[in-house]
Amino acid sequence: MHKQNRTHPAIEHEEFGASHDDGLQEQWRRVVGRRSFLKGVGLAGAAALPGSAIFADSAAADGGALSKGDVAILRLLAAIELIESDLWQQYNELGGVNGGNAAYTAALANLDGDMPQYISDNTDDELSHVAFLNAYLGSKGAPPVNLDEFRTLPSSKATGAKQTGRLTNLMALDVDTSWYVRYRSGQDPDLGAHFPQAVTIRRQPAIPVNDSDTPPANPAPVPPKNPQESRMQAIANTAGFHFAYIEQGGSSLYSIMALKATSLEVLRIIVSIGGVETNHFSLWHDKAGNAVAQPLAGVTDPRTGVTFPDLNAKGGDLNQTNLILPEPCAFLHRSLPPCSIVRPTLDQLGGAVATINSFTADRLFEGQSPKFFRTVHELAREADAASRGRV
Ligand SMILES: [Fe+2]
Numbered sequence: 001m002h003k004q005n006r007t008h009p010a011i012e013h014e015e016f017g018a019s020h021d022d023g024l025q026e027q028w029r030r031v032v033g034r035r036s037f038l039k040g041v042g043l044a045g046a047a048a049l050p051g052s053a054i055f056a057d058s059a060a061a062d063g064g065a066l067s068k069g070d071v072a073i074l075r076l077l078a079a080i081e082l083i084e085s086d087l088w089q090q091y092n093e094l095g096g097v098n099g100g101n102a103a104y105t106a107a108l109a110n111l112d113g114d115m116p117q118y119i120s121d122n123t124d125d126e127l128s129h130v131a132f133l134n135a136y137l138g139s140k141g142a143p144p145v146n147l148d149e150f151r152t153l154p155s156s157k158a159t160g161a162k163q164t165g166r167l168t169n170l171m172a173l174d175v176d177t178s179w180y181v182r183y184r185s186g187q188d189p190d191l192g193a194h195f196p197q198a199v200t201i202r203r204q205p206a207i208p209v210n211d212s213d214t215p216p217a218n219p220a221p222v223p224p225k226n227p228q229e230s231r232m233q234a235i236a237n238t239a240g241f242h243f244a245y246i247e248q249g250g251s252s253l254y255s256i257m258a259l260k261a262t263s264l265e266v267l268r269i270i271v272s273i274g275g276v277e278t279n280h281f282s283l284w285h286d287k288a289g290n291a292v293a294q295p296l297a298g299v300t301d302p303r304t305g306v307t308f309p310d311l312n313a314k315g316g317d318l319n320q321t322n323l324i325l326p327e328p329c330a331f332l333h334r335s336l337p338p339c340s341i342v343r344p345t346l347d348q349l350g351g352a353v354a355t356i357n358s359f360t361a362d363r364l365f366e367g368q369s370p371k372f373f374r375t376v377h378e379l380a381r382e383a384d385a386a387s388r389g390r391v
């Protein structure tokens with residue numbers, strides 16, 4: 001029924017063994033070449049070291065210690081990626097390619113038949129981001145980020161969800177949907193523009209909560225025919241808007257952090273991962289629109305009253321669901337021509353502290369400990385304080 005998940009990188013390595021081996025050989029020659037400058041370390045010694053240690057040595061040979069600011073930026077981004085990974089894993093368990101909740105998957109598929117594939121791929125991407133950022137930090141002798149002690153929040157009790165501690169809570173979200181209007185508007189948030197909510201989503205689950213609320217064997221007709229089907233469709237629609245909300249936040253955060261990087265390599269990491277966050281946002285922006293377009297528009301959650309109206313019926317560019325590419329807007333100065341950009345671009349609107357505050361207002365951390373908030377706010381403050389060129 002669903003397409004297989006994309007090939008795991010480890011399998012690709014086997015399939016393309018010859019060229020991958022060539023790549024490894026080349027990488028190895030570069031590492032050994034650098035290490036030949038290090039006194040007293042022979043090839044046998046190098047081979048005994050794990051990869052990260054070799055990389056650390058080669059970085060040290062390049063004089064590659066990171067500035068305090070670059071470490072702070074990467075540590076904050078690693079924390080954000082851990083948070084993203086945690087929430088995406090919850091979505092993936094229930095509605096991904098191997099998702100265990102058929103009714104949720106069917107309701108998501110009403111937004112787009114490929115939703116399970118996209119959810120699994122987005123999850124893979126976030127896991128790769130956190131693994132890379134933490135490995136890179138370690139390779140530079142900087143401490144990686146570990147939030148395991150805060151995996152204390154309960155899992156959904158619905159069929160498909162693993163019973164394990166979570167960092168994030170997807171069961172009563174206040175989803176900010178103003179991004180939908182912001183990206184259709186010619187106004188720039190950095191120049192003071194404010195945007196209304198496209199859809200009002202308050203205290204609404206984005207994943208099924210338990211099987212008596214939303215039975216996992218239920219169908220997902222369009223439109224839903226009974227209260228349980230409406231409830232599940234409203235939950236799936238909320239997920240659609242939440243996906244885009246999370247990823248537009250990541251898009252601005254990475255853009256803003258890039259401005260603070262000192263090392264060219266750290267800048268390369270930030271813009272390279274940041275581009276994928278924007279790629280994610282663009283995809284989810286398109287899917288969310290299908291919740292508020294015909295034939296699906298008009299679903300109301302019978303428990304919360306959250307409604308997904310027909311935005312196209314409202315009329316106007318700020319509502320039209322297929323206007324998913326960023327409208328050119330004022331940028332830097334109103335005397336300059338409008339420009340299609342990722343926005344906001346200012347610390348106070350989309351920087352590290354602003355992102356944590358936005359996720360908190362989203363109720364993503366509902367139930368977390370004071371120590372969790374202290375930890376993520378400290379990481380965020382240090383990242384916002386980073387400044388390009390300061391060692
Ligand atoms: Fe990410």
Ligand SMILES: [Fe+2]
Pocket residue numbers: 084126246247250277280
């Ligand atoms: Fe992301």
